[in-house]
Amino acid sequence: MTEDKPHIMLVEDEIHLARGICFNLEEDGLRVSHFETAERALATLEFERFNLVILDVMLPGMDGFQACRAIRAVDPRVPILMLTARSEDSDRVEGLENGADDYLTKPFNLAEFLLRVKGMLRRSSWYRQDPVEEGYRFGDNEVFLLSYRARTSQGEIDLTEMEVRVLSLFFQKDGQAIHRSELLQSVWGYSNDTETRTLDNFIVRLRKYFEPDPSHPKHFLTVRGVGYRFSREGEQ
Numbered sequence: 001m002t003e004d005k006p007h008i009m010l011v012e013d014e015i016h017l018a019r020g021i022c023f024n025l026e027e028d029g030l031r032v033s034h035f036e037t038a039e040r041a042l043a044t045l046e047f048e049r050f051n052l053v054i055l056d057v058m059l060p061g062m063d064g065f066q067a068c069r070a071i072r073a074v075d076p077r078v079p080i081l082m083l084t085a086r087s088e089d090s091d092r093v094e095g096l097e098n099g100a101d102d103y104l105t106k107p108f109n110l111a112e113f114l115l116r117v118k119g120m121l122r123r124s125s126w127y128r129q130d131p132v133e134e135g136y137r138f139g140d141n142e143v144f145l146l147s148y149r150a151r152t153s154q155g156e157i158d159l160t161e162m163e164v165r166v167l168s169l170f171f172q173k174d175g176q177a178i179h180r181s182e183l184l185q186s187v188w189g190y191s192n193d194t195e196t197r198t199l200d201n202f203i204v205r206l207r208k209y210f211e212p213d214p215s216h217p218k219h220f221l222t223v224r225g226v227g228y229r230f231s232r233e234g235e236q
Contacts, residue, residue: 011056029117
């Protein structure tokens with residue numbers, strides 16, 4: 001039935017590209033609603049739920065960065081994949097800082113795009129071992145994975161689907177160094193040979209949320225040549 005198919009919102013004003021994306025996603029058994037402007041997409045988001053948003057940066061009227069912030073205000077959880085024609089690292093960082101979960105630079109490889117979409121659509125129910133939610137405490141923070149929220153020294157925040165996946169893996173492997181490839185594969189569905197700065201920019205985001213001093217992290221630690229390690233107790 002159509003209702004059982006994951007529903008994707010595509011916000012893209014390049015008609016030929018949008019048609020190609022819609023065709024290939026629908027061939028993969030997905031349902032797609034296409035919008036040429038962020039304003040129309042946001043109006044629909046007020047009354048309809050989506051499993052993934054694919055959002056172009058360069059749009060008429062409200063641009064992708066502004067739209068990303070607006071989408072997060074309406075639906076804090078939905079995964080957002082940004083498409084950008086710009087290759088500058090600052091644009092990718094800006095997208096992730098505005099609440100996006102990943103990005104692809106145009107022109108992109110179709111097979112890679114479809115893999116990325118499938119990876120982001122994976123349901124993150126694997127960490128829900130206990131139906132009774134308990135707050136996971138570390139430092140001055142308390143994280144509630146089942147309700148996608150956290151209490152921090154800066155106040156209460158909503159967590160996105162992808163942030164919950166990353167935190168779940170860190171909490172499960174407290175004290176263990178986790179290789180970049182394992183994080184990228186488990187959370188984003190990337191292949192082992194994928195080169196991306198998404199993970200590093202994501203860690204920056206988590207440090208801003210949870211670290212007393214993000215420039216000197218105590219909980220989300222870099223392990224040189226490997227990846228990252230979470231320390232519940234905190235390290236100086």
